[in-house]
Amino acid sequence: MPLSKPRPRIAIAPCRAMSDYEESVRRAGGSVWVLDPKADSAADVVASCGGLLLAGGADVAPERFGQLRHPAVTDVDDARDEYEVALVRAALAAGLPMLAICRGLQVLNVAAGGTLVQDIPTQMPGALEHRVRDPQDAIAHTVRVTPGSQVGDLMRGALTGGYDLPVNSRHHQCVLDLAQGFDITAVAPDGVVEAIELPDTKFCVAVQWHPENFLESGAFLPLFAGFVDAAR
Numbered sequence: 001m002p003l004s005k006p007r008p009r010i011a012i013a014p015c016r017a018m019s020d021y022e023e024s025v026r027r028a029g030g031s032v033w034v035l036d037p038k039a040d041s042a043a044d045v046v047a048s049c050g051g052l053l054l055a056g057g058a059d060v061a062p063e064r065f066g067q068l069r070h071p072a073v074t075d076v077d078d079a080r081d082e083y084e085v086a087l088v089r090a091a092l093a094a095g096l097p098m099l100a101i102c103r104g105l106q107v108l109n110v111a112a113g114g115t116l117v118q119d120i121p122t123q124m125p126g127a128l129e130h131r132v133r134d135p136q137d138a139i140a141h142t143v144r145v146t147p148g149s150q151v152g153d154l155m156r157g158a159l160t161g162g163y164d165l166p167v168n169s170r171h172h173q174c175v176l177d178l179a180q181g182f183d184i185t186a187v188a189p190d191g192v193v194e195a196i197e198l199p200d201t202k203f204c205v206a207v208q209w210h211p212e213n214f215l216e217s218g219a220f221l222p223l224f225a226g227f228v229d230a231a232r
Contacts, residue, residue, distance in 0.1 A: 005029060005232065006232055007029055007030055007031045008029075008030050008031070008049075008050030008051060008228060008231035008232045009030070009031050009033050009048070009049045009050050009051075009231075010025045010030040010031065010032060010033065010049060010050065010051045010052075010053055010227075010228065010231060011033045011035055011040075011045050011048075011049040011051070011052050011053065012025070012032060012033065012034050012035065012052075012053045012055060013035055013037075013052070013053070013054050013055060013080075013083070013084050013087060013104075014034055014035060014036075014037070014055075015055040015056060015057040015103075016057060018034060018055070020210075020212040020213055020215055021053060021055050021101075021212045022034070023212075023215055024211070024212045024215065024220075024221070024224045025053065025224060025228065027215070027218075027221060027224070028221060028224035028225040028227070028228040029225065029228045029229075030050075030051070030224075030227075030228040030231065033048075033049055035087075037079065037080070037083040042083075042086040042087045042089070042090040042091075043090060045087060045090070045091075046087075046090045046091055046093075046094045046096050049096070049231075050096075050097065050231030050232060051096060051097040051098065051099070051203070051227060051228070051230065051231030052087060052088075052091045052096055052097070052098045052099075053098070053099050053100075053101070053104070053227070054084060054087070054088070054098070054099070054100040054101065054103070054104025054105075054107055054108065054206075055101055055102070055103070055104055055212075056101055056102035056103045056104065056170070056171075056210060057077070057080070057102075057103045058075045058076055058077045058080065058103065059073045059074075059075050059076050059103075059118075059172075059173055060076075060081055060103065060106050060107055060110055060116060060173065061073075061076045061078060061081050062116070062118055064081060064085070064110050065110050065114070065115040065116060066115070067115065067116075067118065069118075070118035070119050070122070070123070072118065072119035072121075072122060072172065073118050073119065081107070084104075084107045084111070085107060085110065085111040088100075088107060088108050088111035088112070089111055089112075092111075092112065092198075092204070095201060095202060097201075097202050097203035097204070097227060097230040097231045098203065098204045098205070098206075099203070099205055099206070099223070099224070099227040100205070100206035100207075101206070101207060101209075101210060101211065101212065102170065102171055102207075102208060102209070102210055103171075103173075104206060105175070105195075105196060105206035105207060105208050106173055106174070106175070108179075108196070108204075108206050109175050109178065109179050109182070109196065109206070110179075111179075112179030112180070112181070112182065113179045113180055114175060114176070114177050114178050114179035114180075114182070115175075115176045115177040116173050116174065116175060116176050117173060117174045117175070117176045118173055119172050119173070120171075120172050120173070120174060120192065121172065124190065124191070124192070126190065127190045127191075127192060128140070128141050128169075128188060128189065128190045128192070129169075130169045130170075130171055130172065130174075130188075130192065131169065131170055131171065131172060132168065132169050132170065133170055136168065136170075136210065136213040137168055137213045137214050137216070137217070138168055139166045139167065139168060140167065140168055140169035140209075141166075141167065141169065141188055141189060142160070142164040142165060142166050142167065142188075142189070143164070143165050143167055143186040143187060143188050143194040143195065143209070144163050144164055144186065144187050144188075144189070145159060145163055145164070145165050145185065145186045145195070146183070146184070146185040146186065147162075147163065149183070149185035149186075149195070149197055150185070150197055150203065150205050150226065151165075151185050151186055151195050151197070151205060151207065151223070152185065153226075154222045154223050154225075154226040155220070155222055155223060157222070158219060158220075158222075165186065167194065167207075167209035168209050168210050168213060168214075169208070169209055169210075170210060171208060174192045174193055174208060175193035175196065178193070178196065179196075181198060181199075182196045182197065182198050183196065183197050183198075183199055184196055185197045185205075186207070186208075192208070193208065194207065194208045194209065195207045195208065202230045203226065203227055203230030203231070205223075205226075205227070207223070211223050211224070212224075
């Protein structure tokens with residue numbers, strides 16, 4: 001009988017709704033380690049897992065990227081920001097595979113030196129609706145994916161017209177200034193950055209939508225599988 005592939009340990013920074021993230025990692029062939037910010041230091045995490053997953057959640061504090069706080073920014077968790085920024089910087093330094101989702105993309109960009117649009121509806125007039133909450137897997141819009149990117153290669157079978165990927169959406173912040181060294185690899189029709197990647201790494205991919213919410217259809221399982229494979 002052929003040997004089964006090893007199940008790499010995937011560290012997940014905790015958020016309010018963990019189940020879809022955990023199950024997505026398991027279905028992609030990984031084992032789950034939900035981090036305890038009070039016990040699991042960034043250095044220990046990087047030394048003890050195969051990959052890091054950053055989940056969605058609260059707004060990133062604008063003070064972390066040198067801006068005054070916009071009135072629409074009301075849900076900030078400073079302790080979570082501090083912990084996840086430390087995780088990202090340690091993971092980048094170690095070359096640890098990373099998958100960052102929604103808020104995770106924003107944390108990754110800020111930790112690497114980028115900035116954010118704090119509130120799309122007021123700061124990007126004419127933008128699409130990016131907060132389509134119910135059902136969680138409702139398609140909000142498409143994103144134009146860069147050919148040859150990791151997202152493009154992994155999700156090739158789901159692209160329409162060769163370049164467009166239908167996605168859900170639940171966010172009001174997005175990338176403003178891209179962190180140095182990163183590439184933008186998917187963009188919404190209104191110009192909102194929807195995916196970024198760090199080239200020449202094993203796996204460092206961030207998406208603004210919520211691929212974990214498509215468990216029933218398995219539409220984004222290839223994205224999680226690519227991440228887990230890189231973590232082996």
